[in-house]
Amino acid sequence: MLTIYNTLTRKQEEFKPLHPGVVNMYVCGPTVYNYIHIGNARSAIAFDTVRRYLEFKGYKVNYVSNFTDVDDKMIKAAHEQGITVPQLADKYIKAFMEDTKAINIEPATLHPRATENIPDIIKFIQGLVDKGYAYAKDGDVYYRARKFKHYGQLSGQSIDDLEVGASQHVSADEVDKKEDPMDFALWKAAKPGEINWDSPWGKGRPGWHIECSVMSTKYLAKTIDIHAGGQDLEFPHHENEIAQSEAETGQKFVRYWMHNGFVTIGKDNEKMSKSLHNFITVHDIIKKVDPQVLRFFMATTQYRRPIQYSQDNLVDAQNNLEHIQTAFDNLEYRRQDAVAGNDQTVEDHLDDFKQQFIKAMDDDINVQNGITVVYELVKYANVYAQSSKVHEGAIVAIQKELQTLLSIFGIDLKASGSQKLDDQRVQALIDERNQARQDKNFARADEIRDQLKTEGIILEDTPQGTRFKRTK
Template sequence: MLKVYNTASASKEVFKPIQAGKVTMYVCGPTVYNYIHVGNARSSIAFDTIRRYLIYRGYQVNFVSNFTDVDDKIINRAQEEGVSEKEIADKYIKAFYADTKPLNILPATTRTKATDVIDDIIAFIADLIDKGYAYESSGDVYFRVRKAKNYTALVHESLDDLETGASGRLDDGALALKEDPLDFALWKNEPRHVIKWQSPWGQGRPGWHIECSVMSTKYLGDTIDIHGGGIDLVFPHHTDEIAQSEAHTGKTFVHYWLHNGFVNVNNEKMSKSLGNFTTVHDLLASYDDPQVIRYFMSATHYRRPINYSADELDRAKVELDRIRQAYQRLAHASKTVGADAEITDNLAVIEKNFVTAMDDDFNVANALSAVFELVKLANSYADSGRSKQDSADAILAILSQLMGVFGIDLQANAAARPLPDNVSQLLAARKQARIDKDWAASDRLRDQIHALGYLVKDLPDGQHTEKA
């Protein structure tokens, strides 16, 4: 029974989709004015892993995400570079696809842009005005927060606390346009010669929060199963989404709110001011194995913060290589015809443990414990000298399937990274030398393997090899 942690209730809840066997899921995408950073990648990978697990459990997932392609940051970047806002957005949308493809992130069922739904946004806002939830002020349109039902449900703070924070963030000019400091912009008057659209309230552009409400209801319906994003989006973005969406439709907007944790860099919050801001574009250019990056980010529970560092990435590489090598060793081991009942029983237990872990709010740490039990089984079966084809195939299929939940393609990796015959022969000789306790021969063979471009590591489940 799948349980997920719902930010709205601050507790784990049994997951019951609106329609049996189907899941509607919306995840906030990036503002496309620069290359995505590792924090953006963390959110994309976290919810891709959740999506993959839902698919593994048999659900049909309708996954919608967006690009914010009209925003002050985009306008500023366009003016700095002397190009149009569309050119900036198109450049970094293209970069998003280029940078997420190596991380094996599944394409969204629908990936839409704010500029694709301007007419829908205007109609949505007009409806809110007609219902008394919004008002025009000098060409801007604002949402009346105090008219919303239970506005603080997601953030778990009082309106008074939120008002104090809002007042401190606004200058006198912004406050003068609002009926209340808490009110937020649905439409922004735009007097500059920048990207804008004609509306009933003059020329302008949408506020940030409105686009996700419009896209979610347009492509997934008035009520959806899961809405995801970074923990920094709880307030004001997702709080405002709930208010405007439920005012518009009169229905519950989202049943389960899921939020991923931050990314720290070397134990410090990532920020440009600290000089530790890392884009995925630069990381991919400097690191030759994107699947290690994927595994590193998938292997931490989505609600926990991730500490990104070179050492942590190296640790992830060691773990992933153990899994890859176990797959390769069993794939290339000699086998006889038939199956082992004991292996079938072991696989059933391991799969059950994996599902139990992931059903507990996607507990990837415990799920990976089950994966490494499978790795141990693969290695021991490869070394047994009595492996049978059907059982070996079953181990490989399940290992591939479980790692597929984490976005790791072991079959492609096995085809791409076979060990040369001379390296395999030296490894076999070294294994025998260690069994014979001939440590001098073991060291000599290790050096020979290293000279051929491979490192050997002795781990509890045996020797493991990786490119030097």
């Protein structure tokens, strides 16, 4: 039985989607004014892993993740770069797709943009105005937060406490326009030279929060199963989404709210963010670090826990991933002398590992316990690979189970075709070395070993023969 921690209720609940076998899931995407940093990637990886596990469980997942392609930051960045806001958006959406592909994040079922949905946004806002939940003032439109009786429930704060914080961040211009400091913008009047669209309230553009309410209800349903995003989005973004959506539709907006923990950096475990100028972009890091290692590092921490980014932690992830890959390669090597057929004992053990994995992951997607089961499977694989007699069917079954479980973490254990061709050359040198040793030509045998070592190939002489692994 899969259970998920629901931020709204602050407890772990049995997961029951509205429609059996189908999950409607919305994940807040990036504001595309820069390359994504690994804090942004943490959210994308965490919920891609959740999605993969749901699909492993047999669900059809409708996964929508938006692009915020117009807001104050984008207008500022476009002006600084001397390009239009749409050109800026195109540039960084392209980069986002390339960077997320490198870390093996599956594309969303749909990646809608805010600017593609302006008529729907205007219609949604007008509905709130008509119902008395919103009001226009000098070209802006604001939402009356106090009119929504459950405001503050998601973040666990009273509206009076929230007002104290809000009052400190309201400009003098907004004070004159807003009926209440807690009210938030649904539509913003355009300043001279800014990108804008016609609306009943004059030329302007959407506020930040409204786009997700519009796109989640438009492309999924008025009530969706899962809404996910970073912990920093609980308030005000997701709080405001609930207020807008439920006021407009009259229905419960989200059944399960999921929020991932922060990525921290440095000895003080400071939150990584663009505003603190302590961020590292995925675009830069994957030039230095194997994208699979970055993915493995971030996918193997339970989504609600913080992740401390450090070089040491990346090295640990790399070593663990290499350990798994080596076990997979050990099995592949033994296939050359395996006997035909299956091994029922192996099949029974694999079923036990699968059930242990499901039990771990059903506990609020506990990937840390899940990967522990994978490590135990790796140990079992290594022991089997050292057996004097192995069955080809058993080897294939163990490899398949490793591939299936690792794919949930976004890891692909299959070697590329080009590497397999290169492996043939390596094997030819190993055969030559073995013959040289038989001929007691140890100088040539050592020369081959040293040659392969310089190419990142380490030889291991085992009772079953000489095998190799790659270090680069």
